[in-house]
Amino acid sequence: MFHREGQKIILTTFFIVSAIILISQFYVDIPWLRWGLQIVALILLILILQFFRNPTRKTIKNFDEILAPVDGKVVVIEEVEETEFFKDKRRQVSIFMSPVNVHVTRYPASGTVKYSKYHPGKYLVAWHPKSSTENERTTVVIKTPKFGDILYRQIAGAMARRIVNYAEEGESVQQGEDAGFIKFGSRVDVFLPLDCAITVKLNQKVTGAKTCIAAVAIKKDEERETTY
Known part of the structure; x- marks a missing residue:
């Protein structure tokens, strides 16, 4: 397919x-x-x-998990200042896609699209630190039931010259559904709340709509309840 x-x-x-x-x-x-x-x-x-292959993937939807939006390798896990939408600190997980990866972007969580914007820009290599803010990119924010607002950003790389984004503000989206496409090598950044639990490691290979990259953190009170 x-x-x-x-x-x-x-x-x-x-x-x-x-x-x-x-x-x-x-x-x-x-x-x-x-x-x-x-x-x-x-x-x-x-x-x-x-x-351009598009393998069919059956996603087990889970409000307590954020799934990888794309196939690739985790290249960044860090706390950063997100300046476009949140304007505060967030946990960033970045996934780099090589030309041999599947380049379909999938919704990392179910919810309502709160923000969707395209930004023209440069074509720095996708792993460049400034590619997230200077390259051609699209930013999408989804309001989710458990995580609140989460943001993912499609970023064009040195080879990618076209980003396709299907997210429209106000629409309801489902975890794992087709959200767009980036042509010929690129990167996707995901910005998450500080209190979530990151479930992947640097250099780990992930599969879009399959690999959990973050989960709702279990609070101490909940941990005590589970021990009784």
């Missing part, structure tokens, strides 16, 4: 590859050159297909 954002480029690539194979088959007399052109064309098609 392939993501809808890849339909045009997949069809275009398919026709180009088909043309290269046909032309080389009938008009290139040198065998090694003919086979070389055909193999390169097929590899290009395979790369495009794998990039």
Whole structure:
């Protein structure tokens, strides 16, 4: 299954590859050159297909958990000042996607979209410290039942030149549903309340709509109750 954002480029690539194979088959007399052109064309098609793949994932919805919005590797876990929406301190978890990862963005929690905004910007490499505030990006805030407001930010990287964001203010969204797409290498930052429990570690690989990255912290009073 392939993501809808890849339909045009997949069809275009398919026709180009088909043309290269046909032309080389009938008009290139040198065998090694003919086979070389055909193999390169097929590899290009395979790369495009794998990039826009959209595996079906059944999410077990849980109000007590925040799920990874994308596939990739955790590159940042730290307390930061979030300056766009909250304007206070938050726990930031950042996930870097390489070109070989699935690039579908999925809603990390169920709730109501409170804020959704696109920002034009630069194309610094996705792991650059300033990419979160200077690169092309979209910011989405979801009001959740257990965590309050959480924010996730799609960030374009050096290769990513288009961010697709489906979140619209006022709509209800479900954890694990398709929230958008980032093309060709990128990063997603998630900003969470300070009192939540982070459940991932640096350099850990995560799966979108599957891996829990944060959970509601158990308060001391609740811990005492569980021991009785």
